[in-house]
Amino acid sequence: MNKEEELTLLLKELVDRVKVLERTVYNADNVIMKSGLVKVDSLRPSINGSPDGEITPDRIAKMDWSEIDELVVKMGSE
Secondary structure, eight states: OOHHHHHHHHHHHHHHHHHHHHHHHHHHHHHHHHTTOSOSSOOOOOOTTSTTSOOOHHHHHTSOHHHHHHHHHHHHHO
16 A cells, blocks of 8 residues: 555545544534523623623724723623
8 A cells, every 4th residue: 555545545534533523513512402401592792881782893803902901801790
């Protein structure tokens, strides 16, 4: 068996193992969701005191580090 054949067999084995893991995780997640332990729809978190009541990724991108630190502290205290 040459190196290319060995590499091909190894890749096939890895792909098969990943597929098995994906099926296992998918089935485990479905069991948890079907049992009602996981909510699909939940409330959106917001920080009190913000002008519009919502923090968006765009807004965070425009913040400086001190504002982000304050935001994290506020979120931790609620």
